[in-house]
Amino acid sequence: MLILSGCVNDEGANLPSVEDRVSNAVQELRDKLTEPQNGWRLDYRPTGETGAFLILLNFNEDGTVRVQSDVTVNDGLFIDQVIAYRIDSSQGVELIMETYGVFHYLFELQQASFGGEFEFIFEGEENGNLIFASKTDPSNDVTELVFIPAQESDSDLISTEATVTLGEGRFQGEDLGGIGSFGNFNFHLQDHGYLLSTVFDLERRVVKFLGIAEGADMGEVTSTENIEEIDIEAPFSLSDERIILDQSVTTTLNGNTFEIKELPIGEAIVSLESFCLGQEDSVVNFSSTNSDIGSFEANSSLFQVANNFTVAPDDVYSINHVFLYDENDNSITDQIEAVFPEVVAFQWYHGVEVADSVFNGVGFVILDEFNNAEFFLRGFDFTQSGNFIQITFNGNDLITDENPTQEQLDGLEQLTDQIFSGGEVYVLELLNINGLFEFYNPCNKHKGFLF
Template identity: 35%
Template structure:
């Protein structure tokens, strides 16, 4: 048989196979899409009490608790996002269901999800558009649209009548009070906290990011008083966890375990019960008006949560010569003192700021512990402070009346330097924090008494 005849017979068979009556009589594509959209809309609106969602935008973040109730066009979102004076506690916004990468649930106007999306200049990782994956029993499963690897999974569970009682919005709002005493210039530092385990005579120090809801536990030490902690030293923890606020508890998604002073400690959740603003101030010269939470952690006993500035992030601030462009000395409002402040008032030609931390320069007349300015003509003018050390990251600055000028000071310069340094280091205590900068070693000194910040380059 000719090979051309074989090809002809094959083509005839394919033709009749494609035109036979065995193929399914599918409805048009547009009709199938419309049916799928209507089915998902029907599923979304089915639960009488709406849906319960514990939204965890990224693997590192904590959980935001939400209740969502859908109608055919709108969704009412209740959340524990406390920003904007409770604006996101309850909102009704429009939504739509599209078909692009699949069925997509799109929340259309600004709400809690959009606020989380905007965090860190929209780099946090939250979203407001989600792809529907499947129905799993009574639950609806969605996933994030733009996470190409390791997408965020959202599980919509039918809400119960008790779920609304799980909101812990007051706790979320009170925790924000701890963020008022931390460095903010250029790049904000997450608030530091001291978690006192009263029954164990142990303190845990962690940083708390109330926006992203995560905790980084840095170290633990014996003692409940800061001076005892500094004297006793401690152990590094290097532990991170997201957290949720549910039913009056701060719940760590990754429980903290450690051993210290012959005791095994587990912190999995903390019942936060009593809040006040009467805790000791981080500035020793100010009245007691700091935030304080008291509660209990199952297995660890009574807990007191206080603001702190102790952090291992600044323990690398050690004796060296530190300088910086004078523009990087800021007041408590984040304004440069060289542009509109006391440095501009007394030394408008100053070009730099210098901090000599226990280092002898070529000229033995320059105090090895001193701080001051580099003037426009290259002269340095410094004021001595007493010998000090870095205690974890705390650095005490007790100024003396010994000065050094590499040239000849003008009338009034000494009084000017006294006023500049007295203002920057009012209260006599600072805390060092490192600032990650590629190719440089940079620290900032933060003064809790006036919230001034000095950036220093090693």
């Protein structure tokens, strides 16, 4: 028994300590990370619903890593940056990006609900690739990251001009209201005389193909009214200034079928265009060609040949009144609350049946002292072509307060006259929340969101 006991104890004594095993595992991962001459390539998808961000990582022994990416926000901070990293052991061997960089930026998007991560658990090695898992994802939806040894030419694939061009197609202010960042573009397919309308969610890397129509511009589309709705969202990545769709999108018009797999993005040319008499907006144009759609000119027109803002039974759109803005992107909350101190929402009735008739109107909802809702809505007639709406106010108002004050009635008229001055409105479909729209008045640059 003494001999057996001694053998067991000798074997246990030869095992490395926990601290040594952890130290060895940390050093082993450090050696793997710093080994490739050109570093690592990561096509990073924070969730299964987003497109991919191209990120190149070149780790150094001194605890720094050079990070190159195709994320151009923050004045290009994340295009090429050296930050600190750390390898630790908590839930396993972990890679932690210490200094603020592109991973932290993606983590913070949409109030930290985007799915980005800057702490990763090392899962192992497979066919020369390093496999990591997102540390804070829920257990039933963990993002896997595959580090692939980079080629020297991979840095040439990082697209920066494309993201800048797409970002210039935005009509809402920079991160206005925390809603997100969207670029609207029409592609005039010159070989066919068609107009293809798209909207790009630049944060999630998702493009929505709204519709295709016969005609080169709004006037021609409106006159022919030959429109085919597409209504398909597709995640995408960027490579060498091209949009690469995860899955191709197919559409047909007049017997011509297009299978769209990628879209080259040319250099942006910024010009001024008048969408309402006496007012001009900056628009972006670029031209290119590819085998999917032939030669095309793209521009960031407000017009969309189709979207989901359509007249249907009981279409009531609402938003908190703070999400209404003037031409300087300042909320007009104070002006609204000066007339309606108890205001809780702005509403848009778009073909809603009220008292056996169809009602169209815009205005405000307030709560009285008993928490009952009261509506102050100003009726209008309208015509609609695609997402362009021409509004004319009429006397068919909906006022649910039995004794509205003259100040309330005058205030409702003044506020709606201010928001809808000129009567021309474009309603742009956004992507990150189903049923979310932005309306924009090109006559005085007032705008707001609708849900």
